Amino acid sequence: MSRRGRWTLVTLCGLIVAAIAWALVPSSSPTAPTATGVPTCSLTTLPREARDTVRAIHANGPFPFPRDDGVVFGNREGHLPDQARSYYREYTVITPGAHNRSTRRIVTGGSPATDPREFFYTADHYDSFCLVTEAGGRP
Secondary structure, eight states: OOHHHHHHHHHHHHHHHHHHHHHHSOOOSOOSBOTTSOBEEEGGGSOHHHHHHHHHHHTTOOOSSTTTTTEEOOOTTOOSOOOOTTSEEEEEOOOTTOSSOOSOEEEEESSSTTSOSEEEEESSTTSOOEEEETSOOOO
16 A cells, blocks of 8 residues: 555544544533523533532522522523513622632522422523423423
8 A cells, every 4th residue: 555545544534533432422512502592501511500509599598699590581682582570580609719709690480489480591692592391390
């Protein structure tokens, strides 16, 4: 086999191995948008503090910012599906090292408050969301 032929074969094998490895590595980024237009993300891929917030929601507290947590979220940016005004509620996700509420939130949709229908996560103060799977909301 010529030198060029060996190089082509090695390159092709490398590309195949890279493609297989890429396909097998689980992604922690949101998946394609759902029927609601919001991408999904698994609860297990979110920061530990987000999982703590989901547990606190199911337990009805305590919350780190009781005056702010559980209040109606207005969805003024329109990034979440249109719903009645009181459908969404927001909760702080603690950011280690921050001295304020910072930018991370869990926004729930539906009722009752301890078992809402939907959970959404934002790490960038409402600029983008993912619909959290495995958070315990009703289907």
